[in-house]
Amino acid sequence: MSQNLTYEAVDKIYDEKGKNPVHALKDVSFTINAGELFCLLGPSGCGKTTLLRSTAGLETISSGRMMYGDVDISTIPPYKRNIGMVFQSFALYPHMTIFENVAYGLRVRKTPDAEVKRKVTEVMELVGLQEELKRNPSPTGLSGGQQQRVAIARALVYDPDILLLDEPLANLDAKLRRYMRAEIRRIQKATNITTIFVTHDQEEAMAVGDRLAVLKKGVVEQIGTSDELYTQPRNAFVSNFIGKMNFLESTIAGLDGDMVHCKINGTELVVPVEKCRCHMDRLAAGHEVLVGARPEMLVVSKEPVARSVRGTVKIIQHLGQFVRYEVDLDRTISETIFEIDMPGMVRGVHEHDDVYISVKPDVAALFSKEGRE
Ligand SMILES: Nc1ncnc2c1ncn2[C@@H]1O[C@H](COP(=O)(O)OP(=O)(O)OP(=O)(O)O)[C@@H](O)[C@H]1O
Ligand SMILES: [Mg+2]
Incomplete structure (x- = not known):
């Protein structure tokens, strides 16, 4: 035994x-x-x-x-x-x-x-x-x-x-x-x-x-x-070791009930408190945090949509079940290239084009910046 x-x-x-x-x-x-x-x-x-x-x-x-x-x-x-x-x-x-x-x-x-x-x-x-x-x-x-x-x-x-x-x-x-x-x-x-x-x-x-x-x-x-x-x-x-996690540099704007408002450049994003993987005292206005989204939680659009950030497509890879877009965002909001998995090709979007990235509702998580590497 x-x-x-x-x-x-x-x-x-x-x-x-x-x-x-x-x-x-x-x-x-x-x-x-x-x-x-x-x-x-x-x-x-x-x-x-x-x-x-x-x-x-x-x-x-x-x-x-x-x-x-x-x-x-x-x-x-x-x-x-x-x-x-x-x-x-x-x-x-x-x-x-x-x-x-x-x-x-x-x-x-x-x-x-x-x-x-x-x-x-x-x-x-x-x-x-x-x-x-x-x-x-x-x-x-x-x-x-x-x-x-x-x-x-x-x-x-x-x-x-x-x-x-x-x-x-x-x-x-x-x-x-x-x-x-x-x-x-x-x-x-x-x-x-x-x-x-x-x-x-x-x-x-x-x-x-x-x-x-x-x-x-x-x-x-x-x-x-x-x-x-x-x-x-x-x-x-852990989030970026077990699978891929894309991170957006962000600043807490404030708490509103169960929702945390975060600023990413000029855009504002809301994340449910239950998705916060950092200590609650990190959620005070002005604190810097990371908004994390897995490739399947993001959407690539040709035109601007609500709460989106702009980037440039570097590489498009058709991987069978999904299409992976590698997108370069402004370095002030992301240190690394974003990976976004779309269920199919996005019409009219090619490599080197400008695109808009948005996060699907209520799926992103918040992380403390410490110990990221
Ligand atoms: N005999 C040894 N004497 C001194 N330091 C050692 C010795 N063996 C391992 N280390 C050190 O201990 C740490 C852990 O090593 P370990 O071999 O356990 O890592 P690991 O996770 O198995 O890495 P890898 O994936 O490369 O096999 C490393 O910093 C390594 O340099
Ligand atoms: Mg070993």
Whole structure:
């Protein structure tokens, strides 16, 4: 039976007493439920690998505790933690057959031969490599996706309590990645092992995970389901990491009941208070905030419409189900190019044309400017 995995105020400082300490994990506290497929997402260097290696016991945490069920695993040596790990570079042993690659963890545990054969066969079936196992080549005779499966089989073969996957799909091409991420979900659900899947690809994290945590500079910014993070991001950083968020620089004009009035250049926009993702004291008149709108919340028009801002179309991309307009706005209201997804081509609008951008009613959110990057 799987158990919960809980991090309690975990800190990791590399080179703590040296000249250049790196504070890689800061007060990390959360619980991964028994049997959950949990994704860790965040930009390069945010501490994802550090958290996995600490969980596996390959790094010693500086303070805090890690609990598996009611057992504190923080000080248990790595070989006694019973954790399966697929590393960021999942290097298989090229001089061994795939059978021996997968059997490795069992051989180390001095498992009898008959049991090794049974377990390897079972786990290779689970990852869909029964035919390859019959041929039993060296890993160099397999495709990238097949090698990836061998790496997963190798981590699963000794029935680990926890499975840790560090960017397991990073070396695969886009199509195979999409296929393998569904496979990983299937395999994880079939085994029901408490699993952490690390990626810096938000689409992958949203597609694979039961829940995800967004990490930034060693700090957990938010935890939730894909839908919670997409529709209720806690701050500007999360909103623009889980999907695209366009930001307009704006100043609060005042509060009117449940509506916040914001000024964007000469235009005024109203945002419901419930869509404010910043502290209420940010809503006093004169405060600078960001109005956030996802690409599908905006409209491109050829002619000015009420509460619109003007911009210039840079690129139009037809992406099948929608058309993406990249629009340059006045730099005083947006630092970055806006992305707007329209259900079809907007008649009479071409690249380099001036257009007007408006926000659909009651969908924009307000964010504090702090910690946006
Ligand atoms: N052995 C080490 N000694 C000192 N600093 C380290 C060590 N390993 C990692 N770091 C630093 O700790 C921070 C977190 O690194 P980590 O490898 O956990 O990031 P990551 O989120 O896995 O990044 P990536 O997406 O690039 O794999 C980084 O600033 C990194 O430079
Ligand atoms: Mg890493």
